[in-house]
Amino acid sequence: MSDTSTRFTSILIANRGEIACRVIRSAKSLGYRTVAVYSEADSNAVHVQMADDAVCIGTGPVNESYLLADKILDAARQTGARAIHPGYGFLSENADFAQACVDAGITFIGPSAEAIRLMGNKAEAKRRMIEADVPCVPGYEGIDQSDETLLCESEKIELPLMVKAAAGGGGRGMRLVHEREELANTLQLARAEALSAFGSDELILEKAIIEPRHVEVQVFADSYGNTIHLGERDCSVQRRHQKVIEEAPCPIMTESLRERMGAAAVAAAKSINYRGAGTVEFLLAANGDFYFLEMNTRLQVEHPVTEMITGLDLVELQIQVAQGEPLGLTQSDIQLQGHAIEVRLYAEDTAQDFLPTSGPIHLWSAPTGEGVRVDTGISSGQEVSPFYDPMVAKIITYGSTREVARQRMVEAMNSTLLFGTKTNRDFLKDCLQNEVFIAGEATTAFIGDEFPAEKLAEQAPAFSSDAIAAVIELQLQHQQDFANSVNVAAALKNWSNATPLRSRKRYQHGDETVDLWITPTDKDGYTVSDDERSCQITILSIEETRVKLLLENRKTEARYHKQGDTLYLSVDGISSSHRDEIPFDGQLDQNTGGGNIIAPMHGQLLEIKVQQGDHVKAGQTLAILEAMKMFYEIVAEADGKVTDILAQAGTQVAAEELLIQLETAQ
Structure with a gap:
């Protein structure tokens, strides 16, 4: 029986975006009133519109809104929310926030602050797992965090090795080191990134397990000592140590291995008296050995694949357990059916x-x-x-x-x-169409092995895509002309009593220029050609964002959107953008190329590493930018001399903003 004095009827979701929408959906289906919090940048966001109530908690940056525990607790008090669901990310694994909720008489829909604190620090978690006989990766997880100690301990670890933020996850504060000479600089970058993302610069060192699978086990526990696992997920397809594709079950899982990994995950949860949803992550080596990686004391981004193969709503279970009710499931109740990919x-x-x-x-x-x-x-x-x-x-x-x-x-x-x-x-x-993935053989090396830089390089659209874009633009222009002239009949479109009227479009894709002539063949038919190629296109129907057409003799459909000077297009699942360059002839971009160093994206310029007058080498780091939770080194593309610095460290910069000017060597 649950304690009715602590029961809640409304839930504040301390998150944003798809996370908040996901929680709101399940909470509403159970009859709970939902409260959203939002930053000024999210004032029109979907999660704000979905919730029954919403409170603005600050400006755009997370440390001025979504990471402000006091503002979130105030929002709960204002709206009468007796429970807070933290989602995943932000404060979901912040032990102080979980405890502050309890102290305020608000139910935290998640594990205890003690469990979060234990597992939230990779070093402490690893020490605890070693005590519990859970297999762990060899490395250093000690308390002494001096560079001298870390450099010394690294000598005991076989290369390559991983530097990891002890307090975080998601690939932030995580760096792979192949050469020992790289380690000192890597420690500096990892510390700064970890401190910014998690408020702690504590690091651990581990031997890098080469080309493992990343397999995690979903666990669930209630307040009555019931702890079970809901099978595993394979999360091996990653870039920058962040997951890209997940699936359940793992393609190479056996019943014996699932039983052993599941037992280890349950033992890990029980060893810290865990409650609620959690995920125990493992590295699975090619020989079948597995090693504890970390325990995430929250719901995971990839939880839907587990929901699909178990038929369970994990958010509903979280709320149920938080209400003090028993889980109502035993291990034998968990049956995995089918397969899911995210x-x-x-x-x-x-x-x-x-x-x-x-x-x-x-x-x-x-x-x-x-x-x-x-x-x-x-x-x-x-x-x-x-x-x-x-x-x-x-x-x-x-x-x-x-x-x-x-x-x-x-x-x-x-x-x-x-x-x-x-x-x-x-x-x-x-x-998804790669043979290694199709065979179920992808490891954490999949993207690096199968997608080298030249394969990832941006490809110019197919000639047919340019041709379709040109015809769509012409059709849209015709529609506009007809709308603006009541005296022009649609039947006269493309009509001429002389030679066919030709139109011209010129698209630029990187270094490639495509110069097209579009010649009407009838009311809705066109020949599109350049100096070497030609194709026939007939428009069957055109709607606001969708066009059906004949490309040569093949019937196909394209999606499009015209925004300003640019036509966005998707044909056969391939995206492209097209801007007619003819109206812009003679206009040059003065901000890129040569010795101009620009910001690759909007973010905070943390550090400028050069001064006016400095001589720099190609590849030398000039500045460090923080954007979207990651640190990026901005480097010189050529040897040169710094002639001007136009930005200031500690300020926000816009994408393509000019930061530094170099006089490059000729």
Whole structure:
């Protein structure tokens, strides 16, 4: 029986975006009143619109809004919320916040502050797991954090080794070291990144397990001593140590290995008297050995794949346990059925080493269909903010087999649209269609091995895409002309009593220029050609964002959006953007190229490492930028001399803002 004096009827969600939307959805389905908190940058966000009540808690930066525990607790008091769900990220693994909730008489929907504190520090967690006989990776997790000690202890660890932030996760404060000479600088960067992201610069060192699988086990426990696991998830497809594709179950899992890993995960949870949802992460070596990596004392981003194969709502279970009710499940009740895959749609430029991007969302269209689920918190007309994580949506597919789930995901990717800001959609599709992934053989080395820089380089659109874009632009221009002239009949479109009227479009894709002539062949038909190529296009129908056409003799469909001078296009699941350069002839971009160093994205300029008059070498770090929770080194592309510094450390800079000018060597 639960204690009715502590029961709650309203829940404040101390998070944003798809996380808050996910929690609100389950809470509302159970009849709870929901309260959102939001920053000024999120005033029109979807999660704010979904909630029954909402409170603004500060400006855009997280340390001025979503990380302010006092503001969140005040919002709970203002709205009468007796429970707080922290989501995942932000304060979800902050022991002080969990304790502050309890002290304020508010139920924290998560584990105890003590459990969070124990597992929130990788060094302490690893020491505890060693005591509990859970297999751990060899390394250093000691209290002495001096550089001298870390450098000394590193000599005992076989290379390559990992430097990790003891207080965090998600790839922040984590660096791989191949050469010992790199370690001193790596320690400095990892400390700074960890301190910024987690408020602690404590580090641990570990031997890098080469090409393992990253496999995690979902555990659940109540206040009555019942602890079970809900199977495993394979999260091996990663970049910058952040997960990109997850699936359940693990493609190579055996019943024996699942039993052993599950038992280790349950033992880890029991050893700290855990309550609620948690995830025990392991590295799985090729020989079947596995090692404790960390325990996340919260719900995971990838929890939907577990929900799909177990039929359970994990947020509902969290609320149930937080209300003081028993879990109501035993290990034998957990039956895994079918297969589920999740991909993370990030706003990022895969061709630029997965650099996060921010900017407008001109058009967002989520996929639908059997076995398809989408968790997101965005909508058309919003912005991808530079203040927050670049993940904008999760697409999940389910099937009776892994191959059915994979095929459904490929089709879901084809119909996923986000026009306005670069995303990793096309890259995700490439991963899903890669033979190594299809075979279920992907390890944490998958992206590095299968997608070298030249394969990630931005490709110019196919000639057919340029041709389709040109015809769509012409059709849109015709529509505008007809709308502006009541005396021009649509039947006269493309009509001429002389030779056919030709139009010209010129698109620039990197260094490649495509100069096109578009010649009408009839009312809705066109020949599009350049000096070497030609194709026939007939428009069958054109709607606001969708066009059906014949490309040569093949019937196909494209999605598009015209924003200003740019036409965004998706054909056969491949995205591209097209701007006619002819109206801009003679206009040169004065801010890029040569010796001008620009900001790659919006962020805070933490440090400028050079002074006016300095001579620098190609590859030398000039400045360090913090953006979207990561640190980026801005380097010189050529030898030169610093002639001017136009930005100031400690200030916010915009994408493509000129920071430093170099006089480069000729």
